[in-house]
Amino acid sequence: xxxxxxxxxxxxxxxxxxxxxxxxxxxxxxxxxxxxxxxxxxxxxxxxxxxxxxxxxxxxxxxxxxxxxxxxxxxxxxxxxxxxxxxxxxxxxxxxxxxxxxxxxxxxxxxxxxxxxxxxxxxxxxxxxxxxxxxxxxxxxxxxxxxxxxxxxxxxxxxxx
Numbered sequence: 001x002x003x004x005x006x007x008x009x010x011x012x013x014x015x016x017x018x019x020x021x022x023x024x025x026x027x028x029x030x031x032x033x034x035x036x037x038x039x040x041x042x043x044x045x046x047x048x049x050x051x052x053x054x055x056x057x058x059x060x061x062x063x064x065x066x067x068x069x070x071x072x073x074x075x076x077x078x079x080x081x082x083x084x085x086x087x088x089x090x091x092x093x094x095x096x097x098x099x100x101x102x103x104x105x106x107x108x109x110x111x112x113x114x115x116x117x118x119x120x121x122x123x124x125x126x127x128x129x130x131x132x133x134x135x136x137x138x139x140x141x142x143x144x145x146x147x148x149x150x151x152x153x154x155x156x157x158x159x160x161x
Contacts, residue, residue, distance in 0.1 A: 002028075003041055011053075019049040027057050034063070036071050043070040051075065078116070094118045097126045097140075104129050113153035120146045131157035 004026060011021040026033060033056055039046060052063040052072055063072035081087065082096045088106040089095070092115060095105060105119055107130030119128055121140040129137045132149065138160070140147065149158045 003038055005041065008042065019051055020047065022046075022050065022052045024052050024054045024063075025056075026054070030056055030059070030061055030074065033061075034072055034074060036068075038070070039065070039072060040070040046070075078118075089117050092116045094120070096120045096122060098122050099124045099126070102127060106130065107132070107149070107158055108151075111151040111158075113151060115151040117149045117158075118146060119149070120144070133157065133159055 007025040009023050011023060014020050024033075028038075032038065033054060046065045046069045048065055048067050048069065050065040052065070054061045054063055062075040064075040065072055078092045078094045080094045080096075082098060084097070084099045084103070086104045086106070087095060089108045091108070095117065097103060097105070097120060100123060102125045104127045105117075107117060107128065108115065109130070119126060119140065121142070121144060123143075126140045127137055128140070128147070128149070132138050134157070138147065147160045150161050151158050
């Protein structure tokens with residue numbers, strides 16, 4: 001497949017002082033749309049840090065334009081952290097734990113509804129501390145275990161999904 005101009009639109013007026021926002025719809029896969037040069041026909045219009053809200057094969061994505069203005073990347077709000085020591089979360093995070101002895105990941109005590117944390121155990125056990133599915137903590141005992149937690153304010157706790 002290839003870029004379809006008729007499915008690409010600007011959202012609001014353009015600015016030279018701030019990133020521009022666009023929408024795009026396609027039956028192409030996310031791999032195709034984030035492939036090198038997919039937005040080649042728009043390279044003179046797009047600027048680094050412009051954002052594209054895309055609906056691809058029925059799935060929503062946020063894309064960001066990089067320094068190569070013909071190519072987009074998936075935009076993520078997650079901070080990616082690698083640690084071998086105790087850590088306290090603050091917002092959406094993906095945490096890779098490379099510890100030699102047990103460490104504790106303390107979940108944000110004041111999260112917003114829908115806040116997400118993914119913890120990956122790579123070596124020694126990891127204790128995740130916080131209200132999780134009716135418990136005060138969970139331990140990742142399985143090598144390469146990777147729970148995905150979401151805070152649900154109606155339940156006043158984190159849930160493993």
